[in-house]
Amino acid sequence: MVEFAAIKGFVFDLDGVITDTSVFHSQAWHQIADKVGVSWDDQLADALKGISRMDSLNLILARGHRENDFTPDQKAALAAEKNTNYLALVNQMTPANILPGITDFLAELQAHGYAMSLASASKNAPLVLSKLGLGHYFTKAVDPATLTHGKPDPEIFRRGAEILNLSPAECIGVEDAAAGVQSINGAGETSIGIGDPTVLAAADINFTDTTQLTLANIQSQLVTA
Template structure:
């Protein structure tokens, strides 16, 4: 990148909060204890991308459950996740200061997540950071989730910023792929994946373990 970005688009889980193991444990419980899928923990983690309904369809097919039961399963999974994670809820190191600096420099910010509003609200209100975000794009706001670019494209449109003027923050390969498909550069948080998991993507401008990394200051 040469010009300074005008907007930051943040994935949520694993990118703003380090909570993906809690999601994996909740899904493992739902899929195996409730639905008898017989999946290993590694299998469950591989399927953890996109909307909750999309995950269920990948594992069980499109016709196994009614939409109403899929919604019920989705909410129950999030209740189990929130129950276990609430006491650990916190922003990834350095993000509090990073958000404040971005706002002070009038960089627009948005959430672009495959999470349902129930979980996004849990984080934004639980950590009192909603005031930083000028747009929120959730699972309910898109037809197809990541790696389709719709989540990030819609976020940029709401902010009134061109895709190339945005920087996406992601932790998952499918999210980085969505940013690449949207023609957006991406910073990767290595909370759940190592660098080698992202070798297929050409839009990555930095790998960081948290928001204290000095390379992020070059974005301002």
């Protein structure tokens, strides 16, 4: 594992790390699943975390054995409808929706001169950051429309380091999903997993929640690892 002193930047996922819009995503996807006649459960909801919109739709359709029942245009319309449902919920967000400890951690990183970028599969990330009042921390963000592969492929986190003009070895990636941790590790960055350590066992560092995100805690984990 890399030494703490070598770290110069942090690459963040959005959902489940900076804010929790997963409930909004779930509500919006649940509506689409109902529309196409696919049963919804917690297992399906969890499977959709951290992956792109079209990959999520394809998972839902596959669950109902309906992956071949829709044309590309029909799939695009369903994905757009989900996004409309989701945006109606996102537009109600405020800084109160920032996860505990995140504002302090971002301020700490900025004060200590660390570079920061966003590596979210969500095309709505700029809107979410604006609603949260955190856009000034993330002047560098990966545009998911430019990506060839979704998580768990390492492309998005590799790009997150590139836009900071840093090597992956100089970056820490922060994620709450197993697919995201796999993406960070594949990119060659140090991974922090936020959540259940049994689910995120592949992460280099595990924190159960965002309140534990401090430079001191990260440094102590890298020293003892």
